Amino acid sequence: MSSTKKNIMIGLAGQQNAGKSTIFNMLTGANQHIANYPGVTVDKKGGHYRDETGRVEVVDLPGTYSLTSFSLEERVARDFLLRERPDAVLNVIDASSLRRGLYFTFQVLEMSFPVVMALNMVDVAEAQGRKIDHKKLAGLLGIDVVPTVGRKGRGKHELRQALRRAARVQRDEEAPFQDQHGLRINYEELEADIAAIHERLQESEDLVKSVPLRWMAVKLLEDDSEAKKLLLRYHAQAESVLDAVAAAAAMFQKKMDISPADYIVTCRDRLAASLVAQCVEVTKADTVRFSEKIDRVLLHRAFAPIFLVLTVYLIYELSIVQGYKLTFLTWPALAWVRTVVAGVLPDPGLLQDTMLRSMSLWMVDSVNTLLNYVPIFLILFALIAILEDSGYMARIAFILDRVFQSFGLHGQSTLPFILGGVFTGGCAVPGIMATKGIPDERSRLATILTVPYMNCLAKIPLYTLLVTIYFAAYKSYLMLFISTITIIMAMIIAKLLTSTILRTRETAPFVMEMPNYHLPTLTGVLRRAIDRTWVYIKKVGTIVVAVAIVVYVLLQFPGLPDERMAYFEGRMDEAITAFRENIQDTPYADLLADDQAVLNLLNTANTYREAKLSASTQEASTAVDDRYEALHPEIFPLLRPRDADARTISRHLRALSTERSNLRTTIREETIVYSYFGTVGRALEPVTQYAGFDWKINVALISSFAARESSVATLGVLFQEGADESLSLEERMERSGEATGFTPLHAFALILFFALYPPCLATTIMVKVQTGSYKWMLFSIIFPTLFGLAVASGVFTVSTWLGLSGIQAMVGFYLLALGTAIALSFLPDPAWKTPAPAITPAKEV
């Protein structure tokens, strides 16, 4: 490897809120991509740019406060530095909190990387009355220090030059790490021990090649678990070295009455303080920072909740309500795609389509359903980006942390719950996506697994149906019940999960920096919104296609029994015969003598009608006419009738078409009843009867797993006695209910189960994406099913036994759930007593 490499790789490291991502955007522009670090769900953001010499690859490391091994992000960042060995590290620092930033810089310097420091947001620091002498700082640190303002693009050129200069100090992949800088932190009293351990470490050639030794020695004295692992992997006499380290640490503790780890931190902090004293000129006396003045209002003990509710309402209104309206604009585009695909595929049969056609359209429909949410997501993600960039997100977490804390959750669980639809409806998919920012692993998983209980928009139709039929008198109570019981149940489940199966998960203390308020930049917000939406489209889109096939098969096969099919064919034949009789006096009768001709006419008439409907202008409409006339000269007069005969045919054709589409709908829906899912529904009846569900309800519930919206449609098929008398589904269910004994209590059990119902297909896929494991995805399906069934069965069976009515059962259950939730909130969190195993063995105090 030559000393002037053309293509280099830069690691972008820094603390949270230092403006790392704005610097990243400034350097790389639009050339970015997101991937995952192997084996973890932490995003790996990469990008590149070209300078005079060649290509520069920039990898954005997770924002961390330091480089220990306590949190996932820190481990990811550190592993990347040690394994991939970037040619230089760009350390971004918030100029207004230089002291803490330097604390991080020292750790990167100790790892012997060529470092360039981007002293970001110097304008904010200067406005606060802190002028930093960056040249002096550079001299003291022995690295390039470039003042930048990421938001305004200031310092871009200088940074690129400095990175080139730093990367020129090349290191061979196999060569040992060497100190590159003037600065070396003096650990004073500990130096002798460090030197002794350093000597022991040099014994191992492998270790010399793979890690910087002084850093390693310091880490071992800090009792760092990952450093120990590295030592065990590379050093032949690892055990004896560890014993020596432990002995030295104990000696030090005895002598100085402070643990080496604390002493090291204190040394770093003292050095940082002295650098700050030398390089920072305070131009204004101790003033209250601007953000603090805002916080005196926004975080005022009494007003804070009001501002929070307003913000939440605004997000809900703008994204869910307005975004939903926007989908009316985008839906025609998606429908157009479907029409085009439908046109390419083989023509539809009279009653049943070919596999190719029905399956392809099924896929297009599944993908369209998901793409339909894109406008909502774009707005939502833009708003979230604004909240994050402005700094208010951290304040939301601050205000609500106490509530969530009682249930093992975290302040930052708020947003996912809001998106999931706490109040009137939302969608769990963006809700689960928003869990990304939760630093506490246990809370994050608990949030992911409880967000699907929120009221998703697609659950509303079934609730409305059941409430209208069975609880007409108590409508508002039921709606209040439904919207609050979900959050109560979610809290109960969160508490149950965090104190049982999630109890061993890593928890993080709620120690969070309260960032300064910043004005978000338009490009930053848009980029983040588009990035996240794109990830959604890509990830959900690809998996959905695969899963849609499986669901299709389970819903379509083995298909209708022959006698049912024969029955439908008979009805279709009757309709065609009737059609022929009606038109036999017209001159077109010969033209439509054979069945294929009738089918062609039906299909062409359908596509013609759709084309005419989507033609928005007069010219477009005429163009459609011309096209169809050219394509089908013989039957065109029937499509656009001009004489009396043609008009007669057209009228009868419409009747025939309606009959055909009715039959097709019935067949499609009855296929579901006879499908594998239908069979499962019947097989489950012995179990679900305790919850009051018969096989029809089972089938509706199972099929709604693919998409919630279908539950009402499926129920429509199942309660189809009376469909001929054009009764509404409400009336039909009511009548059938009288016959089968379906009471309000049955309906209540069903509502309860539906509220706890497993997440829909898209959501389970999101669970997979966000947890990175199929195990949790399966859990998110199986647990709510069993739990929901248990709760519904319990309520139904006990209420039946006690002879309670539906509304009495509701009140009873509500009070019970509320009481349980309140009682659970007082239960101490297991993590408060026993430290989670992920935390290193306790050091003595």
Added chain:
Amino acid sequence: MLHRFQKQKGQQTQTCPSCAQTQHEREFPDQTLTQVGKGCRCRIRRHRAHGAIRQRLLDLGFVPNAEVEMVRCATLGDPLELRVGDYYVTLRKREADLIDVRCA
């Protein structure tokens, strides 16, 4: 006796001026961070936390001898907002309870 002690403690968490009293300092040389009143300043003496929590606190500047100011608590009284040097940090009471401080 115990009752009087608690009463005094209560006073202390509510108002700041008590911190400034040297008399008081002699009586209560050691406090935990939760006992510091709003607007009061104090110095970190030592941590009683372990592992990740300890490390995170140290990373954020809660190093021995650092000056800390209690800025506010959230609506429900729990997370606390503190000023450490030139930045602001939030902390739950549970963690703040593990930090021994001395009034400045």
